[in-house]
Each structure stands twice: as C-alpha cells, then as structure tokens.
Amino acid sequence: MYGKRISTGIPGLDVMLRGGLIPGRTYLVKGAPGTGKTTLAMHFAMAGIANGENVLYVTLEEPAENLRADMAKMGFRINDSRFTLIDATPTSERYVLVEDFFESFAGSLEKMTNAIKEQIRERHYTRVVLDPVTMLKLTTPDEMEYRKAFLGFIKSMMRMRATVLMTSELQKTDIEEYLVSGVMELRMFDIQGTLYRGLKILKFRGSSFDCSMRPYEITDRGIVVYHDRVISLP
Ligand SMILES: Nc1ncnc2c1ncn2[C@@H]1O[C@H](COP(=O)(O)OP(=O)(O)OP(=O)(O)O)[C@@H](O)[C@H]1O
Numbered sequence: 403m404y405g406k407r408i409s410t411g412i413p414g415l416d417v418m419l420r421g422g423l424i425p426g427r428t429y430l431v432k433g434a435p436g437t438g439k440t441t442l443a444m445h446f447a448m449a450g451i452a453n454g455e456n457v458l459y460v461t462l463e464e465p466a467e468n469l470r471a472d473m474a475k476m477g478f479r480i481n482d483s484r485f486t487l488i489d490a491t492p493t494s495e496r497y498v499l500v501e502d503f504f505e506s507f508a509g510s511l512e513k514m515t516n517a518i519k520e521q522i523r524e525r526h527y528t529r530v531v532l533d534p535v536t537m538l539k540l541t542t543p544d545e546m547e548y549r550k551a552f553l554g555f556i557k558s559m560m561r562m563r564a565t566v567l568m569t570s571e572l573q574k575t576d577i578e579e580y581l582v583s584g585v586m587e588l589r590m591f592d593i594q595g596t597l598y599r600g601l602k603i604l605k606f607r608g609s610s611f612d613c614s615m616r617p618y619e620i621t622d623r624g625i626v627v628y629h630d631r632v633i634s635l636p
C-alpha cells in the first residue's frame with residue numbers, strides 16, 4: 403500500500419516505519435554519544451548486504467579499525483566484499499585510506515559529495531552511510547553555504563538512486579532535519595541510576611509512522627527495538 407520499502411536491518415524499527423525506509427532518499431539518525439547511532443547505521447548497511455546490494459560506509463569520527471572491531475563483536479559481517487568502509491577521520495594516517503581521491507578531503511561537504519559520487523560511478527552503491535555528519539557541518543562555517551551543499555548532496559544521492567543514512571550528534575533541531583526525508587532520534591534517560599533507552603521517529607515523508615517512543619536495547623547482536631511496548635518510567 404505504501405510502495406516498495408527497504409529494511410533498516412532492525413525488525414522492530416521496520417514495523418515502526420510501516421515496512422521500512424522508502425528507497426532513494428536521505429535519512430538522519432540523531433542522538434547523544436553512546437545512544438547507538440553507529441550500531442543502527444551498521445544494521446542498515448548489513449541489511450543492504452543481505453539484500454545483495456553494495457554498501458558504502460564513511461566513518462568520520464571513529465577510526466575504521468575500532469569500528470571494525472566493535473561491529474565484529476556484534477556479529478556484523480563487515481568483511482563482505484560488497485561492503486566498503488572508508489576512513490575519513492581527521493586522525494587517520496593518510497586522512498583517508500582507500501582512494502587518493504579522498505586524500506584532499508578536508509571536511510567539506512561538497513568535496514565529500516564529489517568523492518562519494520565518484521565512488522558510486524565506479525561501483526553502484528545503493529546504500530551510503532555518513533557517520534556522523536556533525537564534523538562536516540563544523541568545517542563549513544557559513545550556514546548558507548552549508549545548506550546549499552547539503553541540499554546538493556541530497557539531490558545527487560537521489561539521482562544516483564542511493565538510500566543514505568547519516569548520523570548526527572546535534573541535539574537541537576537543525577537545518578538537516580528540514581532537508582532530509584526522515585528523522586529518527588535515539589534517547590537515553592538515567593532515572594535513579596537505571597538507564598532507559600527510547601527510539602522515536604520524528605519525521606518520515608511519504609508515509610505514516612509510529613509516533614510513540616519505543617524502548618530499545620543494545621545487545622551482543624546489536625539493537626533490538628520493541629515496537630509493541632511503551633517505556634514505563636518509575
Ligand atoms: N554487547 C553489548 N551490550 C550492551 N551494550 C553494548 C554492547 N556493545 C556495545 N554496547 C553499547 O553500545 C553503545 C555504543 O553504541 P554506538 O557506538 O553505536 O553509539 P553512538 O551513538 O554511535 O556513539 P558515539 O556518539 O560515541 O559515536 C555504548 O553505549 C555501548 O556501551
């Protein structure tokens with residue numbers, strides 16, 4: 403009834419999205435440090451692999467080596483040949499390891515867009531992850547320029563028929579939220595020493611969605627979303 407959907411790799415979240423994400427669009431996952439943004443992005447990436455797609459994952463803060471180690475522990479098959487992990491962290495030895503093209507990348511969104519487009523021309527990636535975009539924003543001080551570059555990025559990805567998931571650490575509502583097709587927020591509450599986690603969909607263009615905040619857990623196998631439960635605080 404809602405057309406073709408693609409899985410996020412998290413069954414409970416797919417239910418909240420009424421079947422999954424609408425392909426070819428850009429989505430944002432936001433949340434405080436340690437809420438599970440990278441883990442969610444990895445589920446999305448691995449669902450692509452499971453579906454026979456090529457996936458491009460650009461890590462901008464967590465070094466690729468750490469990411470590989472953490473994700474392997476959760477059972478993600480990051481060594482699949484259809485999965486390309488690009489280290490774009492400022493501290494990585496050559497800035498970015500994979501392609502010369504990325505070496506000149508100095509944090510600008512436009513350069514990043516061109517670099518990703520170049521990658522997609524070489525190999526048809528249908529899922530792209532940028533984790534997190536926060537860094538790109540900080541290195542583009544001019545708000546107007548950033549907005550233009552951000553929109554340009556979204557349009558380019560749409561033309562290339564790639565579904566994009568980006569993560570952000572920014573808590574307040576920001577320009578990205580207006581420009582993307584969907585926003586999911588991961589929240590964490592510490593109440594009397596007990597940690598509660600909740601996932602909320604804030605926006606999903608072109609679809610209805612579950613508006614409630616649903617509890618989720620991070621386990622040895624990644625994120626589990628309980629789409630049929632509510633968070634009961636003490
Ligand atoms: N096996 C596990 N069981 C429970 N929790 C785990 C397990 N493995 C990792 N975690 C938790 O997952 C969280 C890290 O998730 P992730 O790296 O996806 O978060 P993030 O939002 O990307 O964080 P950051 O903002 O630092 O990038 C940590 O809080 C960690 O304690």
Ligand SMILES: [Mg+2]
Nearest residue numbers: 439440441464
């Ligand atoms: Mg992360």
